Amino acid sequence: MKRIEKIYEYLQDFAAKNKEAQGLTATEIADNLGFLRSNVSRELNKLYRMGKITKIAGRPVLYSISKISNIQKKSDKMKVSVEKSAFSNLIGANDSLKKQVEQAKAAVIYPPNGLHTLIVGQTGVGKTLLAHMMFEYGKEVGKFANNAPFVTFNCADYYNNPQLLISHIFGHIKGAFTGADKSAPGLIEAADEGILFLDEIHRLPPEGQEMIFYFMDTGTFNRLGETKRERTANVLIIGATTENPDSVLTKTFKRRIPNIISIPPLAQRSIKEKLEIMKVLFTEESRSIKKPVLVSADAVKAIIGSIGSGNVGQLKSNIRLLCAQAFLNSIRSDGHIKITYQMLPSNIKSGILSISQTKERDDVSFISHYIEKDLYVTPTSPAKISKEKDDEPFNLYQMVENKVNMLKREGIADELIQQIIVADVNTYVKSLYNQKDNVTLSVNDRLLKIIDADMVDFVQQIVDLVERYINLISRERFLYAFGLHLSSMFNRIKSEKNIYHLLEGTVDNNSIEFKLATKIKLMIEEKYDVTVSKSETEYFAMLLQSLKQEDNSRKIVIAVAMHGEYTASSMVNVARKLYSANKVTLLAFDMPLECRPDDMLNKIVEQLQNIDCREGVLLLADMGSLCSFGPILEERLNVPVKTLGMVTTPFVLEAIRKVDIAGISLSAVYDSLKSFTGYEHVDLNINHSDTKEKAVVTICSTGKGTAEKLQNLVIDILVDVSMNHIKVFSVGIYDMHERLTQIAHKYQIIAVVGVKNPHIDAPFIPIEQMINGEGDIILREIVGAKASVKKEKTNVVLKRFCEDGLQEMLLYLNPSKIINSLIKFIEKLEKDLDSKWDNPHKLRLVIHVGCALERMVVHNGLAYNTESAGEVDTRVFNIIKEAAKIFEKTFQIKLTDDEICYITKMV
Known part of the structure; x- marks a missing residue:
């Protein structure tokens, strides 16, 4: 019996024998039970938080059994609350979801009536499941009666009718609204003494949230149509949302929910948990079709690797469709149904690439241990993965040939096949030898059953050579694998079989593994008087790589944060391709112009908290608020942080190169990068011949994406000034x-626009100048269109950026139809307010007003709260309201006063 149970039982016995006594002190309990007083005090506080005992204030504090606990049985409920729970069958309860389960338990048992809870997570992660488990746990520990209600309501069902939604939750009286012929109770009353689960709680209108949080505060409510809040109910409210609570719930409502449980998406959970979930889902289908299901190892990998944003729900649908197809194929068979890699749809097949390319050692180890054979589940037994070894001897050639043939039939490119094969060789070799198997036989004895004694001695010499240069995961494992492979090689030579040359080039010829493999090749040729091909040397090197002890030294984390939708992501993708450092953690954070700095900071903190960054974080930012995040990150993460601004792709490349050096400190990387100016400086002697056509070049990180948008922007400017004969080319930094x-x-380059100055004999316009509008004027002057520029001329740059931004934000309105009116609205405001705004500020205003117009179309306008947002300037409000009439005149859309208040605050 645990200490906490002994203390609880002692209090129960004391209460039964001494009914008049108020209670016991921690010291009295410690002396009687022989425990340390500090330990007893700690356990008593746990019992108090669980609602099992009560405290009687005074000197000293007395503890006694609570009334609720006296009703319960002495030990069985206690064991449930401390040791067992409804969460026992939740996959990940002791791993990735351990924190969430502890939060859920605490929310249920917190006295007197539990903590209202909000569960946050993507669609399909199990929010509803967790809510049901909280309810079952509450019944187990005595917080809810066995017949207590669990009421579910999806707020999205009535989100466009707030009155009906509120009526549904709180009930209504007769005559409260048209059609209310009689009074009806609401869900609050139905859930009394139980749980009300509000799914998609972000769909509650502000007035609904206000009524809910008033009920949370007071426990009282009124039905729709009643004027007094005289009704009471004891309800634990659990909400669920897929959205960020800060952006969809009112601050006052969110403050009433002290417990927020965030469930990670399935893609972020471990390979082990993904596999366990998949086994459960396949078992369910097996029971449904009443047949065993066999899933090939490659299909298992592909299914796990294809897990994306759909989470468990999407995985379940995929598995159900695969089982249906396999069942159809085996309709005349009485045996099991089989799911193979070949029958998977293309979007699932591609998952084998990601699972083969995983760099997490624990994941690779788990795959090698559990997915070396097929998955086999039956309707009557729990899912089980076969881990028995093949009766056939180790044959690396056969494994490679089978996999290459399969992938070639699927039309996968050779370079991808190489990546998959190398990853699978690692998995195959690491799973080959398990020291727990055949423990009564030594490795030598096991090998002597397969190959002769002379070859075993020779392999021992090779292992001695290898161990002088590299650390092996296991000497025995390499001895076993290489001995069997050597035997297979000689059998192949004897039968004159060729091997695949596709794998040539997969191992770096300058690596220590390849150099050792070359020495081994020479030893074999000298010993056995045979010729060993270069491809065989590659196989030797792959065996060495597979069984080499990995370097577990921690690295500095690099975080690249830049303004723009895809700027940081594009830069990071280029850097990863140019410098393939496997152990460097490189993160990209894109900050759209409408994103608030606080939101961006929280996003960076949240992601960095989930990874090991004890060696420090190198923050590479472009400008503005992003450059000031360093000290705040340092405080929140409790790790060293260094910040460098004006980031470029060469800068990121150099940072990766520095960080990839083993043992280097954050300060050393920071100091070395402060003076970095680039890898090279190349001058182009461009002949400005009048006979050549003129051209403008745009430069960005990749030459695609942002650079192409920049190219289109420059074309728009040239067309606007009738200079469309000038060519515009887009290039990337790499080439x-x-x-x-x-x-x-071929062309006379008259201007360069972009993120990097190539230092050629042509004017350079930085992308920052294009964004703020100066670049437009400069480019017009360069092409000789200065005289045609008028002050009132539409800002082409602003229009392009605004339209691109609205394309991402709007669903119902057509950005190209409303952009001109939005620009005119901004220009009128500038004139009437006697202000001059830069392009970034105009862009934020246009995006906000465009979204406001769409909210008007779907009748989902924002509500302005003076208490939290502050008073507005009446003069500015009236000017904006007058300017907004352009939308009424043009589109018959009228902005509400609340929306105009928000615009006033932005201005």
């Missing part, structure tokens, strides 16, 4: 100088 040289042979 910038080569591309500029090629363009300069």
